[in-house]
Amino acid sequence: MKNKLSKLYKIFLAVGMVFSMCFNTLGMSVVNAYDPSVPKEFTRVKNIKYPEWWGRKIPSIASWSTYSCKYDGKWAFCLEAEKKTPASGKYPAQVIENNENVRKLLYYGFGGPAAYGEFAADADLKTAICPDDPLTNDDIKYLLTHIFLSGAYSGQWKGFDENLFNQTFGSNYGTNIMNIYRRIISLPDPGNGVSWEGNKSGNRALFKASYDKTNKQQVTNTVKLNGASSAEVNIPLASNVTIHIAGTSATQTGGTAKVYGGQSFYFTAPCQNSPSNFVSDNICGNGCERFTALAIHDGGAGTQAQGTWNMDPDDARLYLNIE
Known part of the structure; x- marks a missing residue:
């Protein structure tokens, strides 16, 4: 905090300015370590059918299912439920802008960096949704996260309707499911670093x-x-x-x-x-870290976008000078 910089600091500052001017002249820029436009591995993991008793009570959704998928090692979710799942392969991604609900669902939902409430690692969601179904607890968490994300991203709820589920299953069953969604979207935005x-x-x-x-x-x-x-x-x-x-x-x-x-x-x-x-x-x-929501596309008009996320530790860098 002295009034004058040390001679050594002045030298470093001058050198830094020279390098800065050189880089600007050459049109160079800093590139983040994680580039979503670079294709990364997308993999189908397994097919998850909707709970059997949903289909038994509502025949129109008896044949519905989704593929659990991974992208670059993280869970990925169908964002457009009425389209087909992309084949396994390498695909680029795009940053999802201006959709706060999708960001929150990817952040706080199953597989997210801050899985919350019913989606937390130790939470038992299966007992509340379908206790007698062969689906696993993680299957149910993945399935509901997918349904919520598809609804938030494209408005395609893939057979889920709050009022219909209340009428069909009773005891506010549909509302209880939607309240999980409402609690997630009421949480703070993950932020942009x-x-x-x-x-x-x-x-x-x-x-x-x-x-x-x-x-x-x-x-x-x-x-x-x-x-x-x-x-x-x-x-x-x-x-x-x-x-x-x-x-x-x-x-x-x-x-x-x-x-x-x-x-x-x-x-x-x-x-x-x-x-x-x-x-x-x-x-x-x-x-x-900067939380980034991503949409994965294989380029086909009939295949769905898949949603995933990234948190790049190279974005988490701040410094300060006091003189």
Whole structure:
């Protein structure tokens, strides 16, 4: 936080600027480690028939089934139930934009990074849906996640109708199933990773201290951490540096401070025995990865899009400088 950068830091800064200008001149750009346009392995795992007693009570869905599938090692789900499942092979994917419900279902549903409620690993969904059916608990979780995703993505519910299921099976059976869907879509959006808002250079927040005459100390500018409230960064503090969460009374001096998505913060330090300029390593903690919902297409008009997801740890990189 000294007023002047060290000579060595100036040299590194100048070299960095030269490289930056060279890269811009050459038209080069940073490429993320995960590129959805690169074809990846899509595999049919097994055919899952709808519960036998659904078909017995509602003959029109007796022959309905779906394939459980995987894409690049993760579960993939039919998004268009009225079309055919693609054959196993290598296919590209596209990012699903502007469909919050699909993002939530992939994130909190079966096989997602934060499987929630009835879809959690230790949850028993089979007993509530079809206790006497030969389908496994995971089969039921996969099947319902597929039905919900198809409804949210394309409006194709593939035979499931809340009112019809209530009338046919009684005891609000259809509503109880749809309430699982409603609980999922009421959860927070998974978020798009983390970023800085304020004085920054790329993914590095830039704090510069000035003299606070009123309090006779050094104080920096304020920067905001954009991201889901569950995202956190871990900031190491010198023993005489204090972090302040803007708009609150929360402070911490020394140690390692946590800042969460949506919070703005700044630093103060004494003028005497002022700490040295600080250049951090990556400070990202839990929840910083960018969650991406993906739609897989084989290019055929009669085959369904499949939905899956990716969280690339290479996206979870944030740094900060204090001078």
